[in-house]
Amino acid sequence: MANYLSWNYQEPNNKYQLTLLHSFLLEIQSSHSSDVRDGALFALISFLLIFILAASGRVQMGFVVPGFPTPLRRSRKKILSEYFPFYKNLPSDQQKVFGQRVQAIILSKTFYGRGVKVDEVMRVLISACAVQLTFGLPKIMLSHFTRIIIYPNDYYSTINKQYHKGEINPRLKAIVLSWHHFLDGYVKKNDGINLGLHEMAHALHLENIISNDEYNFLDQGALAQWRKAASEEMMRINSDPSHLFRSYASVNEHEFFAIAVENFFERSEQFNAQLPHLYHLMTLILRQNPLSNSL
Numbered sequence: 001m002a003n004y005l006s007w008n009y010q011e012p013n014n015k016y017q018l019t020l021l022h023s024f025l026l027e028i029q030s031s032h033s034s035d036v037r038d039g040a041l042f043a044l045i046s047f048l049l050i051f052i053l054a055a056s057g058r059v060q061m062g063f064v065v066p067g068f069p070t071p072l073r074r075s076r077k078k079i080l081s082e083y084f085p086f087y088k089n090l091p092s093d094q095q096k097v098f099g100q101r102v103q104a105i106i107l108s109k110t111f112y113g114r115g116v117k118v119d120e121v122m123r124v125l126i127s128a129c130a131v132q133l134t135f136g137l138p139k140i141m142l143s144h145f146t147r148i149i150i151y152p153n154d155y156y157s158t159i160n161k162q163y164h165k166g167e168i169n170p171r172l173k174a175i176v177l178s179w180h181h182f183l184d185g186y187v188k189k190n191d192g193i194n195l196g197l198h199e200m201a202h203a204l205h206l207e208n209i210i211s212n213d214e215y216n217f218l219d220q221g222a223l224a225q226w227r228k229a230a231s232e233e234m235m236r237i238n239s240d241p242s243h244l245f246r247s248y249a250s251v252n253e254h255e256f257f258a259i260a261v262e263n264f265f266e267r268s269e270q271f272n273a274q275l276p277h278l279y280h281l282m283t284l285i286l287r288q289n290p291l292s293n294s295l
């Protein structure tokens with residue numbers, strides 16, 4: 001029997017469909033088991049059935065087959081079209097790729113709600129945020145971070161006795177977000193503050209140096225130049241209260257990168273006008289340019 005029993009399905013309805021399909025195939029198989037040719041035919045039909053269902057988005061495979069990306073189901077596309085401007089502004093062929101990447105992220109992470117029930121809008125928009133940041137790069141899944149933890153609002157950390165809006169926790173392999181502040185980041189489009197992009201940027205920055213299947217994928221030359229330019233700019237932030245970047249960017253290189261990412265997407269024109277060298281380096285690192293919509 002094909003090994004699709006081990007596939008993971010997220011939606012109860014799909015699980016039900018799969019069970020029915022599985023019983024159906026078992027029945028066919030038992031009635032043909034004495035005939036080798038029919039066995040081969042059965043295997044072919046099984047594969048085609050599964051492939052057609054997966055390709056149509058009706059069954060969500062728990063893994064991504066290279067070369068056969070799983071399309072985003074219609075209800076999820078609707079969420080992106082309604083709430084995610086980055087997706088809305090893409091040409092249709094790029095929307096398709098974006099959707100496949102969102103689907104791949106959704107399937108590769110486990111979403112946990114802390115005091116909030118995780119729903120489809122959360123799954124889609126948080127995954128879309130990760131794809132927005134990585135869309136110019138080869139398919140980066142932020143694979144070290146297998147858990148997305150969602151709080152309804154800011155949450156109290158018993159470790160440092162402070163309220164947090166979000167964080168990444170490499171030890172727990174988790175990206176943690178306040179849903180209220182995540183949404184706020186996208187509602188207020190041009191203030192250079194976007195919690196989702198900020199935390200995803202931390203995750204991306206770390207993913208690049210964590211030794212796993214997604215290691216060292218950022219342009220090392222651009223990154224080296226960026227580090228030099230960033231350290232100079234961090235000193236200017238300290239002495240310039242009207243700097244484009246908020247003062248928190250001067251804390252360290254990681255915060256500077258996360259805040260640069262927020263401004264890269266939300267205040268691209270000002271960023272390019274005021275800090276053209278850094279902006280250019282960001283386009284090389286992320287391999288996309290919000291000002292030209294080029295990838």
Ligand SMILES: [Zn+2]
Pocket residue numbers: 198202254255258
């Ligand atoms: Zn941060």
